[in-house]
Amino acid sequence: MVLALFRKAEIEPPADIEAASLRSDRFRLEREVDWKRLDQIVTALEKNSPRRISDKDLLELPVLYRKAASSLAVARETSLDAATLAYLESLVRRAWFQVYGPRIGLFGWLRRFLGGGWSAAVRAIWLDICIALAVMVAGTIVGWLLVDQDERWYYSLVPGAMADGRAPGADPDMLRETLGTAENADGLGVFAAYLFSNNTGVCIMAFALGFAFGVPTLLLLVYNLSLLGAMVWVFQEAGLGLDFAAWLSVHGTTELGAIMLAGAAGLHVGRTMAFPGDRSILAAMQSAGVRAAQVMAGCTIMLIVAGLLEGYARQLVGDTPSRLAIGGTMLTLWIVYFAAMPAPRERET
Template identity: 70%
Template sequence: MKAITRFFRRKEVETPVDIAAAALRSDRFRLERETDWLRLEKIVTELEKNRTRKLSDDDILDLPVLYRSAASSLAVARETSLDAAALAYLETLVRRAWFQIYGPRSSLWTWFRQFLGGGWSAAVRSLWLDICIALAVMVAGTLVGWLLVAKDSEWYAALVPGSLADTRQPGAGKAILEKSLQGTENTHGLSVFASYLFSNNATVCILAFALGFAFGIPSLLLLVYNLAGLGAMLWLFHDAGLTTDFIAWLSIHGTTELFAILLSGAAGLHIGRSMALPGEASIMAAAAQSGRRAAQVMVGVVLMLMIAALLEGYGRQLVSSTPGRFAIGGSMLLFWLLYFFAFRRSSVGESA
């Protein structure tokens, strides 16, 4: 009963006189500030159309002041429940002005061009110490896999997934192993295979990067485990006298894929190392700074994985000659080395 009484009391307040008074307040509020709003809208419109020459120095200097005034008007409009049209206009105007003042100054294409034009390579060079450590760990993992399988072939099944091993098993004859390295002229299903490879390699790289927060130790262990499988396969083909053929088969995509995994592990290690040794900065500040640098590297890693998937799904299957595979793999390795360590067009994002 009390709720019903309060409902009708509210209804009684909303008389035509009250509505007219509210409209009058809304009109007065708008008229007092409309000049500044229209000026702000004109400045923002010119900026959106990239016609800054039509703006005076006073317009540029007054832009932050006009924005703060419009934002204040928007807050008042929301609190006093002014008319919906004025509220919607202010929300749109403030949003547009915010973007011109605080939003990104370049388009996605401009950022991507700067990224490939030096930003990515500079970020990679800034991780040189972590790259050296990750490379040493990967080499050690390969040796561990080789030695374990050489001592006991039962380790092969534990190190090499069954889906990857297929007919490449200890005890398989040379003819069987050699056949597994042959290419194919049939491209049917290779696109699906390439997608699977990209997904698998992306998972490894993301884990190597994401686990870096634990002082980089899990990232290094993941590198050891993944490269131990490679060492096991190297032993298998070496034992069959197919070392050169296997390295050629692997190089056509491996120079790009292993480089991507190396950078992922280095990026994760970089974050973990900065957290363990933050220096004068706090742990969170050090992690944030290293995280931004490592994230830029990881954006490029995604591009590398896409290229590696295409090379593995198509190039490795369609190019069957050992010299041809070495030529492609060697060219890709040379390209990445030159791009990361010799190409210094821009120093954007580079730091020690």
């Protein structure tokens, strides 16, 4: 009797394994047709070959996906063989992306972004833009008044490398030469790249400092624009105020616009943190962060344009009316785009 029990115990484990194997095979055979059909549809979609898919298969894609997901749940609960489980996990993951994943690629996203997504994000932070603009104007006036009161303020506001001989009391002819043009475009590409890098640093700093409730962003905007106000005073005193304005407008309407938007994006995040309303700070920051990120993505485009204008157009176009025309045209284009471009329609799901 005891010997029989031992023999039975020796036989039962292999029998259990064999039974489990049979269940796994039966489970796969009963559903494998649907899995293969789903695999073929998903593979065709991944290869951007929807024409290879019949209308019937395309309509049944969600149904097949749900069946595969259900099979995966059963496979996990019943501990089926590892190969079946791995296959189902991969298939369900790929099918999920085709059923619920995004339907837009890089160029589609860029078209949607430039076609109204960016302008809508900018309009959404209009209050922060007004604050940033007011602070920038105030900073320019402060720089002007400080230097007008005491010329020594100029050397405190404007770094020596940036001044480059443009200082209070400088000879007007020398100042006019600093507003001149290059003889040709050789080397201007490197110059444009340098300007883009420098301006990008200012914009990133203005945005990043917004997380400290926006206060450092305001101070940065005041400082950068007080520097500009000091320079405007120098050229105005030399009788070159209009020439300097034209020289600056070529790239300034785009560059200063990008800095203003970057500062406004930082202020938007900081203001939302300080005044989240009925929402939690994290929830408020999430929605504000999405809008601010869209604005900053657009600032990158503006900085590229500003770098090209500053590195090429400003260096090759020398007469004041033409420079004013370029700067005015760019300002008009940006205002019209941000004010009039409608928001993109929501995609149907």
